[in-house]
Amino acid sequence: MHVIVTGGSSGIGLAIAKLYAARGDRVSLLARHPGRLEEARAEIASLQGVDDALIRICSVDVASAAETARTVELCEASFGPCDILIASAGIVEPQAFDAMPVSVFDEQIAINFLGTANAVRAVYKGMKRRRSGRIMMISSGAALIGIFGYTAYCASKSALAGFAEALSTEAAATGVYVSICFPPDTLTPQYRREISLRPREAEMLMGAVKPWSAEAVAARIVRGLDRGQAKIHFGLSLTALAYFGPLIKPLLKWWLSRKTRKIFGQDAYPGLADTAEQGFDRDK
Numbered sequence: 001m002h003v004i005v006t007g008g009s010s011g012i013g014l015a016i017a018k019l020y021a022a023r024g025d026r027v028s029l030l031a032r033h034p035g036r037l038e039e040a041r042a043e044i045a046s047l048q049g050v051d052d053a054l055i056r057i058c059s060v061d062v063a064s065a066a067e068t069a070r071t072v073e074l075c076e077a078s079f080g081p082c083d084i085l086i087a088s089a090g091i092v093e094p095q096a097f098d099a100m101p102v103s104v105f106d107e108q109i110a111i112n113f114l115g116t117a118n119a120v121r122a123v124y125k126g127m128k129r130r131r132s133g134r135i136m137m138i139s140s141g142a143a144l145i146g147i148f149g150y151t152a153y154c155a156s157k158s159a160l161a162g163f164a165e166a167l168s169t170e171a172a173a174t175g176v177y178v179s180i181c182f183p184p185d186t187l188t189p190q191y192r193r194e195i196s197l198r199p200r201e202a203e204m205l206m207g208a209v210k211p212w213s214a215e216a217v218a219a220r221i222v223r224g225l226d227r228g229q230a231k232i233h234f235g236l237s238l239t240a241l242a243y244f245g246p247l248i249k250p251l252l253k254w255w256l257s258r259k260t261r262k263i264f265g266q267d268a269y270p271g272l273a274d275t276a277e278q279g280f281d282r283d284k
């Protein structure tokens, strides 16, 4: 099988690539920085039983539709048609909306949402023609609830949920399976950087939950793909949020406003507390 992994040079994408390479599949890693791609290739090739010749690396910015289409074409020319696409390329820049430069907002949408659509577009027609293929979009738990400081990120990741759902209706009966997953905090280079920028309002909502390992998230994603799961959730609270969000979110906001006041005093984050109270009252 030929597996194409965008964002395959790091974190969750790299952990998924390792699992497929260990099975003997042909793996193409796509990301921007050639140095990190080389390191990733060496890391995968050092795994027991992995054939170096079955790993291909390509430098590409998935935000460019044309560049992504060209790159996927080259990968398919060397390793054959894409059987599985893992769209993992993504970035996060937490910052309050009114402080966030337009370019920073737009880049998150361009890479996380449009970049995923670009990668899907590059493989989808071929998969449809062959009546075979699997697509996995890596969204985030942040698609399930709005988080302070994550306007662009939440928007980009919840847009993926709509995209995956709509595309899966188009793909029904074509032999192409479209899946999406909503990972929790996961210990990767992106997380380490993000945690240093995460606003404390967001920290309060998310708490000090221990992040998952990239290997555990990757194993769950690959298992889900093997079983043909359309949606993959992680852990009890994110799964509950996915299925019972409209019931849970008002209570969560109310609890958050109480916690905010308890920790920071009555006047702390008045906007956050007011919104929570209003939301709770209205939803009652």
Ligand SMILES: NC(=O)c1ccc[n+]([C@@H]2O[C@H](COP(=O)([O-])OP(=O)(O)OC[C@H]3O[C@@H](n4cnc5c(N)ncnc54)[C@H](OP(=O)(O)O)[C@@H]3O)[C@@H](O)[C@H]2O)c1
Binding pocket: 006, 007, 008, 009, 010, 011, 012, 013, 030, 031, 032, 033, 034, 036, 060, 061, 062, 063, 087, 088, 089, 090, 091, 092, 111, 112, 115, 138, 139, 140, 141, 182, 183, 184, 185, 186, 187, 188, 189, 190, 191
């Ligand atoms: N870590 C978490 O807590 C967490 C939680 C939920 C969801 N996720 C999602 O999981 C995915 C992987 O995240 P991660 O934590 O594994 O991050 P990571 O370790 O930073 O890896 C991100 C990968 O995406 C690539 N990438 C970024 N922008 C790109 C672009 N424009 N074109 C091509 N490749 C690009 C990066 O390589 P280059 O920079 O060299 O391009 C890198 O290979 C992301 O979509 C992220 O939003 C992460």
